[in-house]
Amino acid sequence: MPFQLTDEQLLTRDAVRQFxxxxxxxxxxxxxxxxRPPxxxxxxxxxxxxxxxxxPEEYGGTGADSVSFAIAIEELSRVCGTHGVLVEAHSSLCTWPIVHHGNAEQKQKYLPALASGEAIGAFGLTEPGAGSDAAHTATTAQRDGDDFVLNGQKIFITNGGFAKTFVVIARSLLDVPGVKGLSAFIVERDTPGFQVLEPERKMGIRGSSTTPLAFSDCRVPAANLLGREGEGFKIAMQTLDGGRTGIAAQAVGIAQGAFEAACAYAKERVQFGQPIAALQAIQWMIAxxxxxxxxxRALVYQAADLESRQEPHSQASAMAKLFCGEMATRVTGKAIxxxxxxxxxxxxxxxxxxxxAKITExxxxxxxxxxxxxxxxxxx
Ligand SMILES: Cc1cc2nc3c(=O)[nH]c(=O)nc-3n(C[C@H](O)[C@H](O)[C@H](O)COP(=O)(O)OP(=O)(O)OC[C@H]3O[C@@H](n4cnc5c(N)ncnc54)[C@H](O)[C@@H]3O)c2cc1C
Structure with a gap:
């Protein structure tokens, strides 16, 4: 049975599409x-x-369910993949871990500004030597009195050029190898010793700011430790479980935009005395x-619905991300x-x-x- 959107979800779709x-x-x-970042x-x-x-509403947000979130990302991405990932990374990668792992003070301090747009969020996990393999994270966070002192480098950080609030994964338990030594920190942009470097010039989502981050004796108050020490990898993986559904939604949106453009063009372009839409070769591609x-879209809704109902969704979000990333490359290729x-x-x-589309893979x-x-x- 097809997934039935609620009236509220349909309203979200219409409002975001119109906008x-x-x-x-x-x-x-x-x-x-x-x-150019928009x-x-x-x-x-x-x-x-x-x-x-x-x-949540108490911190100035709308407290939308995960399906509504996916719909919003899809609708933004349908016209612009850059806008889709700006909102996705801000929401899924920075705001979500603060909502779910932050203490009361951290939520009060950071969430209202993230909801109002006064602060945009970013998430720093990837490093030059640690991409798919987060266990090799080399950025350190050494405890010193009431602070952690961060040293190291991150790369490819979405929203880096203008974000104010960063969730950063670093190794604080220096004698614990692998992922168990990692912790998560909230780092403010103007912290001394924290530098955002020059943005990458990319193949696609070119308006999205993708930057390296450098930490040089950057003192982050211990109060900014997110969750407990040693929980950084767990927090990052839970964050990515939701994030992957968001990227899958971005992929569906980009593909939907290309599909609509292809249908319109097929009806308007005349060759051999008829619109190319009348040709079976074109009809098969459209089908x-x-x-x-x-x-x-069904995989995205399924993963998002599981997340909304607080049921395990790692598997569903990985399936949605895998299928939709490759699907978006296929569909946009056929649109061309x-x-x-x-x-x-x-x-x-x-x-x-x-x-x-390619980046969603x-x-x-x-x-x-x-x-x-x-x-x-x-x-x-
Ligand atoms: C535009 C952009 C925005 C990004 N935004 C962010 C962000 O906001 N925050 C952040 O932390 N990161 C971000 N990233 C980083 C992104 O998540 C990584 O690039 C991605 O996880 C892959 O890591 P890598 O580039 O180091 O590739 P590698 O890990 O070096 O992988 C290279 C190839 O090897 C394959 N491979 C690696 N390990 C395995 C394995 N075990 N089995 C099979 N194949 C394997 C990969 O699939 C890939 O094909 C961004 C990247 C880009 C390009």
Whole structure:
């Protein structure tokens, strides 16, 4: 039976779609071309409640369920993958761990600003020597009195260029090897010894700010330890369980945008005296794209629904991320094929969507890592 959205979820979809078409679609090509973070969108996203979706109402958020969150990310990504990941990383990767692992003081201090857009969030796990393999995290956090002193480097941090609040994973139990020595910290942007370095120039989601972070004797108050010492890896993995559903939703959104563009073009482009939509070769591509999208969206809703009901969802989110990442690359590729030569140019949005789709197979755990997570459940 197809997943039935509630009236509230349908309202969320309509409101975010309307907003995205009116406010984001007009700047999507330009921020991509100029590699420009869309800072002007932040107050607008906040006004619509999109920066506080995972934050309880008592801290200024909307306390939305996970399906509504996925719908919002899909709708933003349908017109612009950059906006989708801005909200996704802010919400799933920084805000979520503070909501679920923060103490009362940390929630009071950080969540209202994250909900209002006064602070954008980011999450720092990846390092030059620790990508898929977080056990080799080399950034250290050495206890010194009432502080932890951070030293090391992170790379590829989404929202890095403008975020104010960072959740950072570092090794605080220096004599405990592997993931058990890791802890999570909330780090404020203006902390002395903390530096955000030059953004990467990327293939896609070019408006998204992706930066390295450097820590040089950066003193973070012990009060900013998130959860308990040694829980950093557990917190990061739980964070990524939800995050992966968000990236899967981003992938569905990008693919949906490309699908709609391909349908419109197929009806309008005439060759051999008829619209190419009349050709069976084109119809088959459209049919395959539609099936891919339905399957991907169902996996996203299933994972998000499990999360909303607080049931185990690592497996479901890994499946959604794996399928939707690869599906988005397939669907956007077919959208270019249907456009022919113009699809390969910047004149049509499918070229940008194809480039944006690829990252959904890589970040928050590559497709290979999702396969490991999934297979492990069956083989242990
Ligand atoms: C645009 C962008 C934004 C990002 N945002 C963030 C962010 O906000 N925060 C953050 O912490 N990180 C972020 N990342 C990092 C991202 O999560 C990593 O790039 C990703 O997890 C892969 O790590 P890696 O790049 O080091 O690749 P590697 O781990 O070096 O992998 C290279 C290849 O080897 C494969 N591989 C590795 N290990 C295995 C294995 N055990 N079995 C099978 N295959 C394997 C991988 O699948 C991949 O194909 C971002 C990256 C990008 C490009």
């Amino acid at each position: 995205a078409e009116a406010e984001i679609a007009p700047i999507a090509a330009e921020i991509d071309r100029d590699h 800072l002007e969108s932040i107050p607008k996203l906040a006004e619509l409640g999109l920066l506080g979706l995972v934050i 395959d794209m539609a099936v891919d999208l339905e399957a991907g 094929q249907i456009h022919g030569g113009v699809g390969y140019t910047e004149a049509y949005p499918v070229e940008r969507m194809y480039r944006d 890589i970040y928050e755990g590559t497709s290979e890592i999702q396969r490991l997570v999934i297979a492990r459940q069956y083989l242990r």
